[in-house]
Amino acid sequence: MRLRLPAALFLLVASGSAGAADLVVSAAASLTDAFRAVGAAYEAKHPETHVVLNFAASDVLLRQIASGAPADVFASADQTAMDKAAAAKAIDPATRQDFALNRLVLIVPRGNPAKVSGTGDLAGPGVKRVAYGDPASVPAGRYTRAALEQQNLWPAVAAKGVLAQNVRQALDYVARGEVEAGFVFATDATVAHDRVVVAAVVPTPTPISYPIAVVASSKQPKDAAAFEAFVQSPEGRRILAGFGFQAP
Amino acid sequence: MDGIWVPLALTLKVALWATAINLVLGVAVAFGLARWRSPAREVVDSVLTLPLVLPPTVLGYYLLVLLGRRGVFGAWLDRLGIELVFTWQGAVIASTLVAFPLVQKAARAAFEAVDPQLEDAARVLGLREMAVFFRVSLPLAARGITAGALLAFARALGEFGATLMIAGNLPGRTQTLSVAIYAAVQAGDDRTAGLMVAVVSATCVVALLLAGWLAPGRARRVRS
Numbered sequence: 001m002r003l004r005l006p007a008a009l010f011l012l013v014a015s016g017s018a019g020a021a022d023l024v025v026s027a028a029a030s031l032t033d034a035f036r037a038v039g040a041a042y043e044a045k046h047p048e049t050h051v052v053l054n055f056a057a058s059d060v061l062l063r064q065i066a067s068g069a070p071a072d073v074f075a076s077a078d079q080t081a082m083d084k085a086a087a088a089k090a091i092d093p094a095t096r097q098d099f100a101l102n103r104l105v106l107i108v109p110r111g112n113p114a115k116v117s118g119t120g121d122l123a124g125p126g127v128k129r130v131a132y133g134d135p136a137s138v139p140a141g142r143y144t145r146a147a148l149e150q151q152n153l154w155p156a157v158a159a160k161g162v163l164a165q166n167v168r169q170a171l172d173y174v175a176r177g178e179v180e181a182g183f184v185f186a187t188d189a190t191v192a193h194d195r196v197v198v199a200a201v202v203p204t205p206t207p208i209s210y211p212i213a214v215v216a217s218s219k220q221p222k223d224a225a226a227f228e229a230f231v232q233s234p235e236g237r238r239i240l241a242g243f244g245f246q247a248p
Numbered sequence: 249m250d251g252i253w254v255p256l257a258l259t260l261k262v263a264l265w266a267t268a269i270n271l272v273l274g275v276a277v278a279f280g281l282a283r284w285r286s287p288a289r290e291v292v293d294s295v296l297t298l299p300l301v302l303p304p305t306v307l308g309y310y311l312l313v314l315l316g317r318r319g320v321f322g323a324w325l326d327r328l329g330i331e332l333v334f335t336w337q338g339a340v341i342a343s344t345l346v347a348f349p350l351v352q353k354a355a356r357a358a359f360e361a362v363d364p365q366l367e368d369a370a371r372v373l374g375l376r377e378m379a380v381f382f383r384v385s386l387p388l389a390a391r392g393i394t395a396g397a398l399l400a401f402a403r404a405l406g407e408f409g410a411t412l413m414i415a416g417n418l419p420g421r422t423q424t425l426s427v428a429i430y431a432a433v434q435a436g437d438d439r440t441a442g443l444m445v446a447v448v449s450a451t452c453v454v455a456l457l458l459a460g461w462l463a464p465g466r467a468r469r470v471r472s
Contacts, residue, residue, distance in 0.1 A: 057434065059434060062436075136431065136434070161418070162334055162416050163419065173416075
C-alpha cells in the first residue's frame with residue numbers, strides 16, 4: 001500500500017517520455033485533421049509504431065527541428081519553409097517530395113457582416129480587420145501577401161491585418177466573427193464550413209504545394225521514410241483527398 | 249532597431265494603464281477585505297487570487313468568450329461602441345487581470361499591518377471615515393502598496409498569453425514586446441528577439457529591485 005503512490009508517480013513521469021517506437025511527425029497546421037487520419041491509418045498498418053503528431057506553423061516546426069527537436073518527418077505548407085530547412089541541413093534532401101496541393105481562399109464569418117465578395121472589397125470601409133498568418137513565419141500568410149501584392153491590394157489589407165500564429169488561428173478569428181474576413185487554405189475553410197463561408201478562391205502567383213522530407217537527425221530514418229511512402233501511397237492520397245487536398 | 253520602439257512604447261502604455269487601474273481597484277478591494285469580518289472573506293480572496301495561478305491562456309479564453317463580438321457581453325459592448333478584442337484596451341484588460349492579485353495581496357497585507365489604534369485615534373480626533381483612510385491608513389500602507397504596484401507593473405510588462413488571445417498580434421497597435429518577441433523568434437529573427445528580451449529583462453530587474461527596496465520587511469530592518 002505504501003509503495004503504490006511512489007510507483008504510480010513513477011509511472012506517471014515515465015509514461016511521458018517517448019518510447020523507441022515513437023515516430024514524431026512535425027506537420028503544418030493546415031494538415032492537422034488530414035494527418036491525424038493518416039497517422040491513425042499508418043498505425044493500423046504498423047502496430048509497432050506510435051505516430052506522434054506535432055502541428056504548428058511550418059516555420060515554427062522548422063525552427064524546432066533546426067534547434068534539435070527530435071522530429072523524424074517534416075511536412076510543410078510551402079516550399080519556402082522546406083528550402084530553409086534544406087539550407088539549414090535539417091532535412092535529408094534526397095527524401096524531399098511534394099505530396100499535396102491546396103488553394104488559398106478568402107473567407108468571411110457566417111452571415112458575411114461586411115458583405116465581402118472578393119479581395120477588392122477588403123479595402124472598403126466596411127472591413128476593419130483581416131486575419132491571415134504572419135508572413136514572416138506562416139506559409140498561408142506568405143501566399144496571402146504574394147497574392148495581394150500581385151493585385152496591388154497588399155498595403156491596404158496589411159493596414160488592417162491581424163497576424164495569426166498559424167493558419168488555424170486565422171480561421172478561428174473569422175469563425176468567431178472577430179474579423180470581417182480572413183485568408184486560409186481551402187481545406188481549412190472546409191473544416192469550419194458551418195461557421196465560415198468561402199467568399200472567393202484567391203489565385204496565387206506560385207502553386208500551393210506541400211513538401212515532405214525525412215529529418216536529417218532522425219534516429220529512425222527507415223520508419224520515417226516508410227511514413228513518407230505511406231503518405232504518397234494510394235491509401236494516403238485517398239485520405240488526403242478526403243480532406244480536400246489534391247494530388248501533385 | 250526602430251522595430252523595437254513601437255512595441256516598447258505600447259508595452260509601457262499598457263503596463264502603466266494596468267498598474268494605475270490596479271492601484272485603484274486593488275487598493276479598494278484590499279482595504280475592504282482587510283476590514284471585512286466575515287467567513288466569506290477568504291473565499292473572495294481565493295477567487296481574486298485565481299489570475300495568479302490560472303494559465304494566462306485560460307484567462308484569455310474567458311475574456312474572449314465574455315468580451316468578443318459574439319461573446320456573452322459582446323453584443324452589449326458593441327451597441328455601446330466599445331471594442332476590446334484586437335485593441336490596446338483589450339491588452340490593458342488582460343494585463344490588469346493577471347496583475348491584480350499582486351497589488352491586492354500586497355495592499356491587504358499592508359492595511360492589516362496598520363495599527364488600528366492609530367485609526368481609532370484619528371476618529372477620536374474627529375476625522376471622518378474617508379479622511380481616516382486617506383490621511384492615516386493609506387499613508388501608512390503606501391510602502392507595501394507601492395511594492396505591490398511595482399510587481400504588478402513588471403508582471404504587466406511581460407504579460408503574453410491572455411494578451412495574445414484577446415488583443416492579438418497587430419503590429420503597431422497591439423503588438424507588445426512579449427508578442428513581438430514571440431513573432432520574432434517564430435520568424436527566426438534572433439537579433440530583434442534578443443534585443444527585446446534584453447530590454448524586458450532589464451526593466452523587470454529594475455522594477456523588482458525597487459519593489460524589494462520598498463518592501464515592508466526591508467523597511468523595518470533599515471529602521472531598527
